[in-house]
Amino acid sequence: MPYDQIAPPARLLMGPGPISADPRVLRAMSAQLVGQFDPAMTAYMGETMELFRAVFRTGNEQTFLVDGTARAAIEAALVSLCEPGDRVVVPVFGRFGQLLVEIAERVGAEVHQVQAPWGEIVPPERIEEVVARVQPVVVAVAHGDTSTTMCQPLQPLGEICARHGALFYADVTASLGGNPFEMDDWGVDVASAGLQKCLGGPPGSAPISLSGSAVRRVEGRRHVELGLRTDQDVPRGRRIASAYFDLAMIMDYWGKRGLNHHTEATTMLYGARECARLVVAEGIDAAIGRHRLHGAAMLAGVGGLGLETFGDAEHRMNNVVAVRIPDGVDGESVRRAMLADFGIEIGTSFGPLHGVVWRIGTMGYNARTDAVLTTLVALEAVLRVAGVAVVAGGGFGAAREVYDDAFAGSLS
Numbered sequence: 246m247p248y249d250q251i252a253p254p255a256r257l258l259m260g261p262g263p264i265s266a267d268p269r270v271l272r273a274m275s276a277q278l279v280g281q282f283d284p285a286m287t288a289y290m291g292e293t294m295e296l297f298r299a300v301f302r303t304g305n306e307q308t309f310l311v312d313g314t315a316r317a318a319i320e321a322a323l324v325s326l327c328e329p330g331d332r333v334v335v336p337v338f339g340r341f342g343q344l345l346v347e348i349a350e351r352v353g354a355e356v357h358q359v360q361a362p363w364g365e366i367v368p369p370e371r372i373e374e375v376v377a378r379v380q381p382v383v384v385a386v387a388h389g390d391t392s393t394t395m396c397q398p399l400q401p402l403g404e405i406c407a408r409h410g411a412l413f414y415a416d417v418t419a420s421l422g423g424n425p426f427e428m429d430d431w432g433v434d435v436a437s438a439g440l441q442k443c444l445g446g447p448p449g450s451a452p453i454s455l456s457g458s459a460v461r462r463v464e465g466r467r468h469v470e471l472g473l474r475t476d477q478d479v480p481r482g483r484r485i486a487s488a489y490f491d492l493a494m495i496m497d498y499w500g501k502r503g504l505n506h507h508t509e510a511t512t513m514l515y516g517a518r519e520c521a522r523l524v525v526a527e528g529i530d531a532a533i534g535r536h537r538l539h540g541a542a543m544l545a546g547v548g549g550l551g552l553e554t555f556g557d558a559e560h561r562m563n564n565v566v567a568v569r570i571p572d573g574v575d576g577e578s579v580r581r582a583m584l585a586d587f588g589i590e591i592g593t594s595f596g597p598l599h600g601v602v603w604r605i606g607t608m609g610y611n612a613r614t615d616a617v618l619t620t621l622v623a624l625e626a627v628l629r630v631a632g633v634a635v636v637a638g639g640g641f642g643a644a645r646e647v648y649d650d651a652f653a654g655s656l657s
């Protein structure tokens with residue numbers, strides 16, 4: 246039975262990601278394929294590496310893409326850095342810290358968690374206490390954890406890792422491009438991301454960067470695939486437990502040697518390259534400033550409606566806000582009405598926050614004035630129908646004021 250060609254409904258994705266992709270990224274992704282070792286392809290790969298060095302703010306030669314969604318690069322990092330029995334410390338303040346625990350455990354590491362309640366960050370002193378006692382090989386943390394909207398300061402953790410000789414992995418999937426991140430200055434050894442948040446692309450490609458120390462660790466476990474191995478490729482160390490996520494082999498593929506590994510996801514590479522190109526063209530600081538502005542407008546707007554927000558205000562991510570569902574309101578039916586009546590998606594929540602908060606994102610292509618104001622006006626209408634006594638025009642007015650102040654500031 247023939248189906249019609251795909252024609253998704255018009256949506257404004259204002260959840261915690263994915264967000265509506267930048268049309269320029271989608272256009273780049275509609276370009277025709279070239280062969281894996283076509284000079285055009287290898288040139289695009291080199292350009293993609295260079296562009297992502299700028300986005301991560303690093304001089305790391307080994308900056309490339311892992312094919313798959315953001316968690317593909319998380320798995321690649323942890324399975325390549327950690328051997329069974331290695332000690333790993335994970336500060337946990339939400340679902341994505343828990344994901345790091347789970348992946349490290351599956352790799353066979355001995356995992357030590359340092360927990361904080363959802364809605365807070367983990368105080369660095371508590372992390373240092375555990376790192377000093379455990380002496381881990383790796384400290385792994387989620388920078389911005391979208392499940393709680395908190396952003397863990399990374400610079401103190403970089404200093405802690407340097408003092409105790411641990412490698413430092415940061416999951417910057419949800420924060421990169423919308424919140425300050427200084428890979429080299431903060432001493433991060435491995436960072437990985439996705440495209441579908443502040444970078445304005447679709448899910449499916451995971452940029453990653455490795456410092457010299459991380460590369461040495463991974464290279465110490467280099468086992469070239471049997472079918473490609475030459476006499477010079479003497480296997481070293483304990484073999485990485487995944488063939489697909491073996492960063493030593495992926496580095497050989499992206500590096501000068503160009504040794505075949507997977508078939509690069511050409512279309513995703515076009516998209517990832519365009520995401521990075523757009524952020525670099527805008528300027529990294531300007532992109533972060535744009536997320537700060539629209540995040541502040543959304544925050545002011547939900548406050549202006551008379552709604553409460555969740556979590557430690559001092560450590561909130563720029564690009565997503567958790568809004569408490571008013572008493573007596575069915576959060577899911579509000580989300581359904583936002584989608585049905587306005588074509589706007591806002592986010593639900595996980596674990597202890599499920600049914601307690603909505604998560605509203607302002608990121609990537611949707612970190613825009615019209616997207617923020619439209620969402621606030623729609624939310625007011627839907628909440629009014631649900632019987633909530635919201636402040637008439639309060640969301641639009643408060644957000645508008647933030648924009649007016651920013652505009653006045655930019656003129657002064």
Ligand SMILES: Cc1ncc(COP(=O)(O)O)c(C=O)c1O
Binds near residue numbers: 317341387
């Ligand atoms: C902080 C963080 N890490 C990892 C992920 C997983 O990303 P993906 O679903 O692209 O694998 C997400 C997705 O929301 C995230 O917010």
